Amino acid sequence: MxxxxxxxxxxxxxxxxxxxxxxxxxxxxxxxxxxxxxxxxxxxxxxxxxxxxxxxxxxxxxxxxxxxxxxxxxxxxxxxxxxxxxxxxxxxxxxxxxxxxxxxxxxxxxxxxPAQVAHGDLLLTVSTGGGSPALARRLREEIAARYGPEYGHYLALIAKLRPEIRSRLGTAREREKFWRETIDHEALDLLKRGKFSEAEERIRHAACCTGP
Known part of the structure; x- marks a missing residue:
């Protein structure tokens, strides 16, 4: 289907x-x-x-x-x-x-x-086309265990910082490279431990190092 x-x-x-x-x-x-x-x-x-x-x-x-x-x-x-x-x-x-x-x-x-895992604006979904709701629930549980609330916090943080990063990094290629490399385990670990200010500062510091 x-x-x-x-x-x-x-x-x-x-x-x-x-x-x-x-x-x-x-x-x-x-x-x-x-x-x-x-x-x-x-x-x-x-x-x-x-x-x-x-x-x-x-x-x-x-x-x-x-x-x-x-x-x-x-x-x-x-x-x-x-x-x-x-x-x-x-x-x-x-x-x-x-x-x-x-x-x-x-x-x-x-x-x-679909079965879903939601953390703020982050929405992860699984669909089996109605064929097996039990399998969809099982996969949702596995996704929920893998992607915790820190990913939602990360999304909220980059949404907040996006205008600042856009003004600092002039080209689309620079911004793409920055966002790809900024999604790292250290920033997510800081968010997981509730250290939001430190995670934000880490991303800002990364932008300074990446910029011209």
Whole structure:
């Protein structure tokens, strides 16, 4: 199966989850983390979803979805424990122009949500095309063990220093060489130990040595 990898900006976009159980809760939490405006269609909610609704983080429509409910949504997740409802909801949502994910039918879905490791703006993902969520989780655990929070701190630091480095190093070749050589174990080790100022100074010092 050929897939096109993409990271979506969902801030403020309307997304729907059909279902109120454990799977639906996982979908809702990832959507909320991305800033989406989430509506949940289900006669009942598990406690975790109730808590999110009570906190005003989602809109709850306390009924099985009805024809017309799934219009004007960007993404729709069909996550009930009933295959026929999932498929009916998916057909309705897709006909209305939404991209659809069906929890129990990856072959009928428009997209998959990869297993992910996130540290700040650093996002590492693993997808098996819906073929083996267990394998995706296993690989995610291995990636999480290999790339810890220090990599997220490093990304935040270079984003902060990028304008300064750009002004110091005049050519694209100089900047490419600098960033490639600056990603070293010493700077990452300093960040891992919480020595942010020392790591920042190390990168600045490297720029001075690299510059004209």
């Amino acid at each position: 050929e897939l096109y990898p993409i990271n979506l900006k969902l801030a403020g976009r309307r997304c729907a989850v059909v279902g109120g159980g454990t799977v639906a809760e996982r979908k809702v939490k990832t959507l909320l983390a991305a800033g989406a405006a989430v509506s949940v269609f289900s006669p009942e909610l598990i406690p975790g979803l109730h808590a999110l609704e009570a906190a005003g983080q989602l809109t709850w429509v306390p009924q099985v979805y009805q024809s017309g409910d799934l219009h004007n949504f960007f993404l729709v997740f069909c996550a009930t424990d009933k295959q026929d409802i999932n498929r009916q909801a998916a057909e309705t949502a897709r006909a209305a122009g939404a991209l659809v994910n069906i929890a129990d039918a990856p072959d009928l879905s428009d997209f998959f949500v």
